[in-house]
Amino acid sequence: MQCFFVQLKTRLGRAYDVADALARRELASEVYSTSGEYDLLAKFYVEDDVDVGHFVNQNLHDIDGIERTYTTLTFKAF
Numbered sequence: 097m098q099c100f101f102v103q104l105k106t107r108l109g110r111a112y113d114v115a116d117a118l119a120r121r122e123l124a125s126e127v128y129s130t131s132g133e134y135d136l137l138a139k140f141y142v143e144d145d146v147d148v149g150h151f152v153n154q155n156l157h158d159i160d161g162i163e164r165t166y167t168t169l170t171f172k173a174f
Contacts, residue, residue, distance in 0.1 A: 097141045099173070100148055102156060103134035103166040110161035111135040117159045134166060 106114045111129060114135055118127050142151055146173040152167055 097143050098144055098146070099139065099147070099170045101170065102138045102140065102152060103130070103135040103168075104138065104156075104162055105133065105164040105166075106135045106161050107163055112115045114159055114161045117161075120157075121155065123155055134164075 106113060115127050115129065116161060118124050118136075118138055124140055126139040128137045129135065130137050141149070142148065148167065148169065156162065156165060
């Protein structure tokens with residue numbers, strides 16, 4: 097399994113709507129509200145053979161209220 101994080105910038109007043117949409121899709125293992133440039137942080141696990149860019153494009157970019165995403169790939173957990 098590979099783990100990655102996606103930070104999501106939402107339109108004003110839409111962070112909770114986007115978080116609810118993510119939760120309903122049951123794709124993220126965890127979703128947090130955050131301070132700073134991005135509004136939400138979501139943690140995902142996918143099989144090793146899954147293309148992360150395609151996964152994000154197909155499963156996140158169609159959620160209404162998302163303005164921008166920033167994906168961070170991870171390597172080893174300590």
